[in-house]
Amino acid sequence: MTDNIKVENDIILDVKNVTKNFPGVVALDDVTVQIRRGEIHGFCGENGAGKSTLMKIFSGVYPYGEYEGKILYEGEELHLENGAIRKATEVGIATVYQELTLVPTMTVGENVYMGREPVEKGGINWDKLYADTQKLLTRYSLDIQAHDLISRLGVGKMQMTEIAKALSEDAKVLILDEPTSALTDAEIEQLMDILRRLKGHGVTCIYITHKLEEFFKIADSITVLRDGKVVTSQPTENLNVEKLVNYMVGREMSERFPKSKREPGSVLLEVKNLHAADPNESSREIVKGASFNLRKGEILGIAGLMGSGRTELVMTIFGEYGKITEGTVTLNGKELHIKNANDAMHEGISLVPEDRKTHGLVLMQSILQNISLPNLDQFASWMRIDDLAELNASLQYAKSLEIKTPNLFVPCDSLSGGNQQKVVISKWLMSKPQVLIMDDPTRGIDVGAKYEIYKLMNNLAQQGIAIVMISSELEEVLGMSDRVMVMCEGKSAGTLDIAEATEEKIMALATGIANGNGRSAG
């Protein structure tokens, strides 16, 4: 396969005037777009713009009859019903979701052929299964082995397994929904290579991401959705990030990061040479010597590669992960001995976790119940919770964070990512922390909501709250922090003042190049 495979001018997916309504919401409004065979077609738009809805129509989650308009697939009308999701895969439309759908206790081969195992004399033909899997992996140059156990693989390789699964069903159209949110930079490059190779094999890819720069590495054309409508659909060469952002939010976003003048105060939190062990395996160290200072009213960014131990560090400080074996955590001069989240809260430390859905919210419960959960002591006397006081207080936080909802009794699983994150932040603000730790606070959130959260963080810092922000987006780290602490392999590799920090310096520290053999320089 040569690099200059011409993207054929034949349309594999022709979407004509598709409209999809939900009670009270128009998810897709007269959408017309064309996806060419063999191209990598990017889709972007804020949360709620309609991207997932459209993908769900392609993949059969919303079968024929649940939307208006026509979709032509390979020239014929797409008519998915009666087991639409299965049909979609059969005709060659496959989706690789953000949440991976693999069985961790099984192998790559077992997962790839899940439900379609080759059968011989009533039993599974394991030889054929693994042989076929290996053939597939080799054909598309995927760097995993058919016998690899999923639970031992990193996220990047898990994703390769998902892609292999899709390809094993002869996918002609591969939909990738936010494929890079959990990948390291190296893994992202690998994914891009795989997609380029797939393109060489004639596979069409639909690529959805919030990381706009990625489109310019790999997409042939980009479609922008806003409020269910197609705002534009053009070849990538005619676009750039600023134009995309413009199209997405419909207004000039001259700056992605709000400006803020603030003077950080005295040192509030001191972490000295912290070492912590895995709670399940005490011989394994997960924090290998981390140190930093945090001042009142400052935002300290913590950067580092995935796996560098940032989340483990903050979870340990919060009392809910590693067992501290060495080193100290001091707040206002007092050494802390935090054993669980409750202790941390009482000392004035709050943590907005990395994964809001599994760790931050009880999704089936209402916004109100989620906001008040760690703070019920504020509204309880004796046995009784004063539910009106609870509602009153929660309303104030919901208002000041501008959570978009008709009322607080809505369950959290019906909120968008940005609003869900605001609920998590509200709940921790209500406990009036001195130190607010935020682990990847804008992950999976659209541009507009990100900006609101940045503004909020600046406000909080201005009020004197000390913020620790873990982020994997270097631009975000550089745009928001007053200082940057970089972690590498469980240790603090170095701290930079924002004035002197650059992407290159941070990466050098994060990869251990700067420190040679990675000796701690905190």
Place this chain on the structure above:
Amino acid sequence: MNSDSNTSNNSVVSNLVKILRENIQTYAIVVALIIIWTLFSAMTEGRFVGPQNFSNLFRQMTITSFLAAGMVLVIVTGNIDLSVGKLAGFVSVVVAKFQDDIWTQVFPEQGVLTTALSVLIGLAVGTGIGLIQAYIIAYLKVPAFIVTLGTMWIMNGAILLVTEGKTIAADQPALKVIAQGYLPANVGWIIAVGVVALLFYGMVSGRQKKRSYGFELAPLYLDLLKTIFFSVLVVGYVYMVNQYNGFQIPVLLLAITVVALTYLSNNTRFGRYAYAIGGNREAARLSGVDIRKNIFSVFVLMGFLCGVGGVVLASYVGYGTIGAGQSYELDAIGSAILGGTSTLGGVGTIFGAMVGSLILTSLGTGLQIMNIQAAWQYMVKGIVLVVAVFGDVYLRRNR
């Protein structure tokens, strides 16, 4: 976001529809109950809803209802308790033993004192064993399924030990009162009036409090409608039971228990934490909830309720038998699930479990009145349970 719609203010019909849709599960099972009652009435020429049967029906459901009420919280936190039947049975046998055997050697007159002591001992036994289970499950982290299964077997053996294979009489008048006693008619009416007054007072003071916060109030007619509806239920019930022998004492005990537990679930931190743990254990943990303490408390409470159930059982049957409590755990779990408690945790109401218990008991007694043999009763119960849960799952999927 407008705070106005945190308390509603739209048209009559849309309000009613909204309430209906929000509580559809509760309404569905109440409707199912009414349908079952109607069907059985028709098939037994009205005998089913006659005052005597009505009174007995409610009396009979109380024992497993105590267990079901506790089971709701257990399942809500994501656990299960298989020991409740045999534990209640063990308590009933212990109570009978004290009444029949032990006290006669110490206090020859069988008075209120000895009965009171027996009851206390019964409650203590239930709570004590609940405590041990609770510790093993919450702090030693042994799965609840295993622990309670083990306890069930142990209790089975314990019952045989205490009864020595025989039936022990427990029919002293003071004990009988608990499950076989009735309140005089006028006392019943006083209670009814009192409850109605409380309901209206609650409505008024609730509205006043909301006003003081500046929340917009639900239209008066809606609140009135709710209060009147429940008042009618209470008055109607007292009327029905007064036509036979009066308000049943075990039902009174159960009503107090239900009110207390509902309050615990909805208005205390303990209840909130339990539902949060069931909804998302990790998120609850990271929100500072003490999971071990909460699960511990849930199982201690369950043990206490087994104690109550066991005492009422001894009084109801008038004997401590070797088969005491057999299969009660299945009724308890079935009632809870019929009433809307989800096996996945995080969802469920005490009131729903009571309706579920009524449904199961009604099925049993209805078929009995129709002289259908016990075998069919089991089958019908099983079919109804599966169909009901299927209906619930189906409704949820298509909402």
